[in-house]
Amino acid sequence: MDNDQISQFLTIILSILLAVLFVLVTIFIILNIKRKQGEKDSKTNKESEKIKPKGVDTSYNKQSIFDFMEFDKIEDNMIIRKDGTKYIMAIECQGVNYDLMSGLEKNSVEQGFLQLLNTLRYPIQLYIQTRTVNLESSLAVYKNKLQEIRNEYVRKQMEYNVLASSGNRPIKEIEEARFELVKAQNLYEYGQDIIQNTEKMNFNKNILKKHYYVIISYVPEEANKSEYDSEEVKEMAFSELYTKAQSIIGSLMVCNVNGKVLNSKELIELLYMAYNRDEAEVYELEKALNAGYEELYSTAPNVLEKRMREIDKQIEKEAMEKANDAVRQAMDNKERERRLKEKEARMNELIDTMAKSILDENEAIIGTETKEEAKKVING
Numbered sequence: 351m352d353n354d355q356i357s358q359f360l361t362i363i364l365s366i367l368l369a370v371l372f373v374l375v376t377i378f379i380i381l382n383i384k385r386k387q388g389e390k391d392s393k394t395n396k397e398s399e400k401i402k403p404k405g406v407d408t409s410y411n412k413q414s415i416f417d418f419m420e421f422d423k424i425e426d427n428m429i430i431r432k433d434g435t436k437y438i439m440a441i442e443c444q445g446v447n448y449d450l451m452s453g454l455e456k457n458s459v460e461q462g463f464l465q466l467l468n469t470l471r472y473p474i475q476l477y478i479q480t481r482t483v484n485l486e487s488s489l490a491v492y493k494n495k496l497q498e499i500r501n502e503y504v505r506k507q508m509e510y511n512v513l514a515s516s517g518n519r520p521i522k523e524i525e526e527a528r529f530e531l532v533k534a535q536n537l538y539e540y541g542q543d544i545i546q547n548t549e550k551m552n553f554n555k556n557i558l559k560k561h562y563y564v565i566i567s568y569v570p571e572e573a574n575k576s577e578y579d580s581e582e583v584k585e586m587a588f589s590e591l592y593t594k595a596q597s598i599i600g601s602l603m604v605c606n607v608n609g610k611v612l613n614s615k616e617l618i619e620l621l622y623m624a625y626n627r628d629e630a631e632v633y634e635l636e637k638a639l640n641a642g643y644e645e646l647y648s649t650a651p652n653v654l655e656k657r658m659r660e661i662d663k664q665i666e667k668e669a670m671e672k673a674n675d676a677v678r679q680a681m682d683n684k685e686r687e688r689r690l691k692e693k694e695a696r697m698n699e700l701i702d703t704m705a706k707s708i709l710d711e712n713e714a715i716i717g718t719e720t721k722e723e724a725k726k727v728i729n730g
Contacts, residue, residue, distance in 0.1 A: 424617050426588050434570060434580055437587035440477075440612045440620060441564040441595050443602060455606075462604035469601060472594065475565035481623055483559050485552040492548060496541040503534040504670070508677050515681045517688055563620070564602075564609070566594050702728050 422430050429438040448456065510527045513519050551557060568587045578586070592611070599609040612620065693700070705728050709721045716724070 424614050424621075426584065427611060427613050427617065428584075428588060428591065429617060429621075430584075434583065437568045437570070437584070437591060439566050439568075439591040439595055440617060441566070441598060441609045442612055442616070443562040443564060443607050443609045445560070445562055446606050459605045462601070462606075465604060466598070466601040469597075472566070474598070475567075477563040477565055479561045479563065479620065479623060480558050481561060483551075483557040485548055489545065489548055489552065492541070492545050496538070496545060499534070499538050499541050503531075503538045504674070506531045506534045508674070511677065511681060515685055563612075564598055566591055566598070 420432060422432060422434070424430070427439060429440075430436075431438070446459065448459065451459065506527070510524075510531045513524050513527050568590050570583050570587065595611050599611075602609045706725055709716070709724050713721050
């Protein structure tokens with residue numbers, strides 16, 4: 351074997367070795383990447399297992415909600431904390447426009463508030479709650495009032511039409527009726543404008559109102575709870591809190607700030623707004639209570655009752671339209687009857703006038719002298 355053959359043989363062997371080495375390196379890199387990926391996934395699973403507690407029930411029920419709210423119930427204008435460990439009463443205060451006051455008035459308010467702080471011998475909490483203004487209840491009142499105004503306007507319109515078409519009423523009386531009709535019409539149109547503007551304001555959710563509260567509390571340990579039962583402790587808590595509340599209200603009066611103790615329903619609304627801030631802007635407390643969410647089942651109104659209400663509304667609407675049509679028809683009939691009677695009363699006069707007109711038209715035939723004599727005969 352010469353040197354050239356040996357070189358070619360060694361070159362082939364070297365090429366094969368290099369190819370095998372390349373394959374081995376590629377396999378090693380792939381295995382290493384898979385191993386690192388597996389370690390990473392294992393670490394992630396372990397961390398997720400550490401984060402997720404075992405045996406924790408994430409479902410919500412009535413008891414879990416009460417545990418979150420940390421109070422048992424609202425009774426006798428008080429919030430009763432867990433197992434009667436604390437009683438809370440709230441005072442709602444009406445704010446004053448401090449910026450519009452004079453210097454003397456500002457000084458009086460500051461002195462009054464300083465006096466309130468100096469007389470306090472127990473802790474209080476100042477709480478401010480911002481609410482979106484909801485005008486639905488006001489709109490309902492406005493619409494009911496507008497319906498009454500509309501009925502009055504229709505009644506005055508009918509009265510004016512009767513007076514205007516009678517023909518034998520004094521002009522002064524007709525003018526007074528017309529004045530009352532215009533006044534009722536203006537009032538009705540003004541009410542429509544108020545409702546439209548109020549509805550536009552109600553759609554604007556950027557209208558906010560701040561409510562100011564002073565929160566006072568009572569801890570039953572102060573009354574040596576072991577010597578009293580729960581009812582006695584509750585009575586003592588109410589007496590103590592109410593006395594403190596009246597003292598604070600009296601001190602606030604010096605600052606020209608009016609205050610009142612929230613009743614149970616107002617306390618429920620206060621907490622409802624605090625726990626359901628987003629939902630309360632659309633679904634207020636009164637609607638939530640009427641919806642019956644606390645019931646196991648809900649029932650819709652009886653279909654026949656709903657149908658009966660719709661029929662009553664339809665009857666009222668058609669009766670009003672029929673009454674208006676009847677009035678207009680009666681007025682037209684009365685006007686035609688009046689004209690007929692008037693024409694009957696003037697029948698002889700109209701005959702004489704027409705006869706004279708015929709004589710004038712035929713003057714060329716009968717002659718002027720004969721025409722004049724004929725008119726004298728007609729005049730009698």
